[in-house]
Amino acid sequence: xxxxxxxxxxxxxxxxxxxxxxxxxxxxxxxxxxxxxxxxxxxxxxxxxxxxxxxxxxxxxxxxxxxxxxxxxxxxxxxxxxxxxxxxxxxxxxxxxxxxxxxxxxxxxxxxxxxxxxxxxxxxxxxxxxxxxxxxxxxxxxxxxxxxxxxxxxxxxxxxxxxxxxxxxxx
Numbered sequence: 001x002x003x004x005x006x007x008x009x010x011x012x013x014x015x016x017x018x019x020x021x022x023x024x025x026x027x028x029x030x031x032x033x034x035x036x037x038x039x040x041x042x043x044x045x046x047x048x049x050x051x052x053x054x055x056x057x058x059x060x061x062x063x064x065x066x067x068x069x070x071x072x073x074x075x076x077x078x079x080x081x082x083x084x085x086x087x088x089x090x091x092x093x094x095x096x097x098x099x100x101x102x103x104x105x106x107x108x109x110x111x112x113x114x115x116x117x118x119x120x121x122x123x124x125x126x127x128x129x130x131x132x133x134x135x136x137x138x139x140x141x142x143x144x145x146x147x148x149x150x151x152x153x154x155x156x157x158x159x160x161x162x163x164x165x166x167x168x169x170x171x
Contacts, residue, residue, distance in 0.1 A: 007033065008159070009066035009102075010152025011057065012144045013074075013093035015085050016042065018053050019144025022064045023135065025156045032135040034064060035145040046085070050092050057096035069097035070105040070155035072112060072147065107154050112147070115154040 005026040012019035021035040038056025040049035071093050077083045094104050110120035116134070117126045124143055127150050131138055134153060140146040 005031070006068065006159075007064065007066040008152045008155050009060065009064065009069040009097065010148040010150070010155060011069065011071045011093045011097075012147035012151060013053075013071060013086065013090040014144060015040065015049060015053075015089045017142060017144045018057065018089060018093060019140075019142060019146070019148035020057065020060050021138075021140070021145060021149030021152045022060070022066060023149065023152045023156065025159075030134055030153060030156060032138040032149075035138060035140045035149050036060075037142045037144045037148075046088070050088060053089055053092045054096055057093065058099070061096060061100045061102070066097070066102060068105070068155065068159060069102045070107060070151050072151050073106050073108045075109055105155050105159065107151060107158070111158075112150050112154045115157050116150045 005024040007022060007024050010021040016039065018038045019035070020037065022033040024031040024033055038053055040052040044052070071090060074083065074087050074090050097104050113122040113127065114120040116130050124146070128146050131140070131146055131149055135149060138149055140149060
């Protein structure tokens with residue numbers, strides 16, 4: 001890895017499956033590093049499912065050592081209980097990098113789609129096609145892993161302004 005490369009972890013939070021994707025950016029080049037998902041069994045109590053997400057993300061953070069992280073913002077479902085559970089998974093997804101001292105940026109789903117595909121209402125297939133163009137070596141096995149790579153790409157494109165806002169807010 002070149003000294004100027006910056007490693008980014010993208011996270012697509014979900015209670016059943018949390019996707020993760022790691023890329024390096026070196027100047028304008030995007031380099032695929034890895035992707036996958038952390039799964040939790042639906043039969044487990046909520047606290048144990050959240051722990052499984054945390055432990056899985058902590059493994060990814062330890063293995064890949066990203067410098068920056070980005071998480072997709074929660075969209076609100078019609079079902080309030082589902083939205084609340086997704087919010088808890090998202091909280092864990094934000095906590096894990098923070099525990100490693102990594103700032104976490106947040107992006108709305110339509111911003112991710114607009115950045116990767118060029119349209120804020122793109123479908124999952126369009127995202128996968130563009131991932132193949134932007135990261136030809138990537139072959140995500142789940143839609144969650146593909147979404148996580150898209151989140152990492154979005155952060156790569158917007159990181160300078162977002163990181164500046166995070167620094168100003170923390171000052």
